[in-house]
Amino acid sequence: MTTVYVPRDSAARSVGSDEVAAALAQDPALRVVRNGSRGMFWLEPLVEVETPAGRIGYGPVAPSDVDGLRPLLATGDVTHPLYVGRVEELPWLAGQQRVTFARMGVTDPLSTQDYVAHGGLVGLRAALRRTQAEVVAEVTASGLRGRGGAGFPAGVKWKTVLDCPEGLKFVCCNADEGDSGTFADRMVLEGDPFMLIEGMTIAAWAVGAREGYVYIRSEYPDAVQTMRAAIDLARAEGWLGERVLGSAFAFDLHVRVGAGAYICGEETSMLESLEGKRGTVRAKPPIPAIEGLFGRPTVVNNVLTLATVPVILADGAEHYAALGMDRSRGTQVFQLGGNVKRGGIVETAFGMTLRELVESYGGGTLTGRPVRAVQAGGPLGAYLPESRFDLPLEYEAFAAAGAMLGHGGVVVFDDTVDMAAMARFAMEFCAEESCGKCTPCRVGAVRGVEVIDRIVAGERPDENLALLEDLCELMTDGSLCAMGGLTPMPVRSAVAFFPDDFLSRKP
Amino acid sequence: MSLLKEPDYGTPPKPGPAVVDVEIDGLPVTVAEGTSVMRAAALAGVDIPKLCATDRLDAFGSCRLCVVEIDGRRGTPASCTTPVAPGMSVRTQTPKVAKLRQGVMELYISDHPLDCLTCSANGDCELQDMAGAVGLRQVRYGYQGQNHLDATADRSNPYFDFEPSKCIACSRCVRACGEIQGTFALTIEGRGFDSKVSAGAGESFMDSECVSCGACVQACPTATLQEKTVLQLGMPTRSVVTTCAYCGVGCSFKAELRGTELVRMVPHKDGGANEGHSCVKGRFAFGYATHPDRRLKPMVRERITDEWREVSWEEAIGTVARRMREIQAAHGPDAIGAISSSRCTNEEVFVVQKMVRAAFGNNNVDTCARVCHSPTGYGLKQTFGESAGTQDFRSVAAADVIVVIGANPTDGHPVFASRMKKRLREGARLIVIDPRRIDLVRSPHIEAAHHLQLRPGTNVAVVNALAHVAVTEGLVDKGFVADRCEGFAEWAAFIARPEHSPEAVEGITGVPADELRAAARLYAGAPNGAIYYGLGVTEHSQGSTMVMGMANLAMACGNLGRDGVGVNPLRGQNNVQGSCDMGSFPHELPGYRHVSDDAVRTVFEKLWDRPILADPGLRIPNMFDAAVAGSFRGLFVHGEDIAQSDPNLQHVTAALTAMDLVVVQDLFLNETAKFAHVFLPGASFLEKDGTFTNAERRINRVRAVMKPKSGKHEWQIVCEIATAMGYPMSYTHPSEIMDEIASVTPTFTGVSFELLDKLGSVQWPCNPQAPEGTPVMHVDEFTRGKGKFVVTAYVPTDERSTRKFPLILTTGRILSQYNVGAQTRRTENVAWHREDILELHPHDAEVRGITDGDTVRLASRVGQTTLRAHISDRMPTGVVYTTFHHPVTGANVVTTENSDWATNCPEYKVTAVQVGLAI
């Protein structure tokens, strides 16, 4: 019996992995395991076969390739045109530092055995042996910062919740991954859900919560299904429930599904939505750590943040903090997309340059044309020209350059991109996704589109550019949340780095 | 919005002492912890521009006009959502924030009609004010961009218009609907630029859950939500603070006038009872005061079959005096009497009972409180020593468990209900004891922990069982009972008997024993448990017993004498408390002092220079009996429609017909006036000058908004009748009447119009011991010394279902209408409730072949009527329900002569009936 792996990740499924898996399953000599994705999307569907020499990969495998491939699998044939070699030795993967994503693509996401066999639960067991304060201290010492975009130190947030008087507290995982060009959260939910469960359980233990919620966007049906199945399995195993791992600690977890609003990725909107209300932003203070879900102290962290917690507890804060640079410790799971030759997950320690990511990992544009710009940090992140590609991928360096790392998404554009259109799109996106609560965002974004249209149409361009800048200042300084506050970032960067796109086309 | 500008501090006050020192633009100010920078600034005298903030609502942080700079902090935080910190130094006017504010205003105005000069809110518009305050000079975006100027108006509500083109999406209306009113009818629909205020799921205001309380209209900073009267009449020019004349909540209002015309009523933020809130009746339903049905001239007729003849005041008053004296001459001094009104002022009620006692020379005075809360007076006097509720309304904010018994506050006492609901949303638990599933049982963000759906008439069995659980499960507050009460041992031995256990009474009450036990444990175990009750307690054959039963339970659980606890009647009418306080019961002089008390009588005899009888006078039902018997022949009815509101109407009309002289003083020719010989036109509350006392013993000033349309004050008319009868009574001003009340009533000695004008209102007792009044009673000891446990045996009512009358009818009130509807039926409120409806359970309907909307016949052993049926699972099987707002229905045609054993309060809440399709 030969074991073959065909990813169940929805990126792989979108290019036919289900059909490939079904075709392979027709061979009784093959055991088909639906693993997570390794995050090398240009190779999906990536079929791996278990051999004595390790896991050999073939990809991208179309369903029509299966008949030809099937007889060769048992031997790990090296001559097949789709043969890519031993997967773990592929330089693209081997050069990464997969810490959070160590199991990604390796295991069957819904196999509790696989999970434990690959280091699962070590962190939780370690946490339960320590006091709450010790766990919080460990996370603080690791330097782990919120991976959702804001980069707030996770340990500090947890300590705030822990220091609130005992009583009803919550742990909420923000899995409303709405940034264009990001997919790491989805991959965790689909590819290693127990890791998130373990991370949330550790967080709950650390702060004294008994109940947790995973808020997943409705556009991720596979993630919802996998996460729910994983929670059921975890309960059955005693990893969740009244006595977590046989301890006196009780914790349970529920999945909630969003309703298509980008703004619900903003933590306070997400809390409103979890409470069954319209997803609108709450003013802060009070911060959610003190008055969060249903007014109770609440840890709200991104998927990646919580998913990184088990390994920190398992290997120790020092081990994690040894990676990275300056105040950006550990690794970041970059998501490379857009017009790029080799898109996917690149997890490395903070500090690699943008150029290395785009050029070495990405291999340039898919179209083969020169890279003109990248947008880092999602739709509210800055557009950076080639001249800025030597920036180290690190929170403070990006902030200093008027940009942001955000959730780690990096989208590549070639030289055909119209940056005025991209600036307009930023305003349009804000107008579309604004919750409508604060005036700068609700009205400002609509006016922003109109002003850019007038600039592009050559209507009093100087006056309107000045007005656009005033509007950007108002939105940045006056908005209630980061949605309106960051929308000017792509606009201003587009104007600053690509001014010709705004002015050159009209007489 | 409101014309008379009250200071708006932007965010609500925070509790606690002022301990945080901050500096606003260099001005030092010390405020409570958690206070917003905006409020601190306002307290320092610095106004920060704002649109979405108002101190009636929690900070929201959406308009972004109120940004400030704080030394040592990054950015420009919104001052409404930023709490102060010690040593904070705030700058509210800097070039940076000035630019941001102008930018925000530029955005607002880029999507707003430029019709200020013709707008109904011109001069009373916060957007207009703020555009000025931030110095807006240009709108560089122009006015051609995307906008809402074509949004369709909703004029469906009879009292206000919704003009969404003027909306600035500040959410103040939505928040007011939720935070203040607690209805959650409004929401913001859509998102981003498409965000718009929506009633319900995109319905019109009238089709939505909106209860038309008007909080949204008041909260709106622009003309988006505007009173129709303002649109029609224009902005008011002056304002008079007065008190609502509907229910016993006693809301304070600013009556806003244009010239002499009343434009709108705006609830007064400083009103102790309502703190700036109102309901549809108080805010909007004042049109009856100028309704053409009002009679403004005195009228006389020889026989009730004759036509009315308008006469002069002299002739009318002379006729009353002459004929009253003639009756006394022929049939004895006790053959006449009067009924005072809980709708009238304390001063008016006082002079009525004075007229009876001093001029008539008997004690034949009773009040319409007889038919509502007389058992409250009896029961609370017996147990606590004072015939009044124990708490102020504010107290509910400290309750942990709230028990609502036989009351439907969201309909009957809506403004108090809003305060209660706020506390419930904060997490207080709720127990509802009512046969009907009232709205409170389950409404937005509120769900009762227990609804004890008892059979009508079994209140005492339920309260005894609740007490049984407390006593037998060791939940009694032993310290409180030992220190503060007497009679406990005897009572506890009685209540602990097995026949009072929840299991034993389940068959009687229909309340599952485990549910009752759980409710008892919840109440008894609460740090603060508060009981609120209504006519579902009092209007029973054991109304007084039930009041004492609740008092026993509260004492046993130590739930008296502090905030958050107590036993609290929700009074039906604006001045039930006051009319009782003023001595309008036949056995009591003002201040609840028995007429047989020689010392008390002496005080009054000296003051009034007339002997006072030591024998109690006739109660209302006794008057009717005596009239039918021929010994009671002359009645002065002050502002009460007994021919509609009293039970067993056939008997009432027989009594009225039998009398020689019936004098009605009222706004309208009501049902009772059909039996009257003299009609004296009354004054509406807008014309009255005096005081009302609400359910929390709060004495509120009623100030004349206009002169009496009839030419005379009601107290004047009464005095002139007494004078014409040979007992001179005269005052130059109602304040003199209050001074007289204060001079003879120990609980009122400190009360004067001067004090009321100074404090706004005051809760009696108000005397040298409590110069500013008494919000919570019985704090260190009970009025009677020790609280007295009274054994409360359950005695089933004689009124029970039979084969012929297998259903039990119970009655109640609906939000938009008020009692017999004399006022509300003469306003646009009929848009919500055109007729009385009989509610019955689907099963009871099905077996009778009744479908929703059918006209049905409702019959009891004393009478029958017809009305339309509404099938509703709010009712348990076997129980039907109707309101009594419309004379055409005549719900009281079917109610019986049964009454409370101690006070003769009618048993309105239990009548055996049959229902069938009307043929």
Next chain:
Amino acid sequence: MSHVISEQRMANQIAANQRHLPEADAVAAVAGHIDRFWNSFLRSRLYALVDAGAAGLDPVVVKAVERIRT
């Protein structure tokens, strides 16, 4: 219905609500209540009922009336 029945009904109802007491106490309670709250017109009607043979009257009421009159 006649007013005579009213007094009978009211007095019997008061007595019914004191029935949990020993008879002597119940008589005292009924007498006290009638004395304190009833008008002389009602009392005289009640006395008349007693004098007419007390038909339909609760024995406790009859004893209470005796007590008030003495």
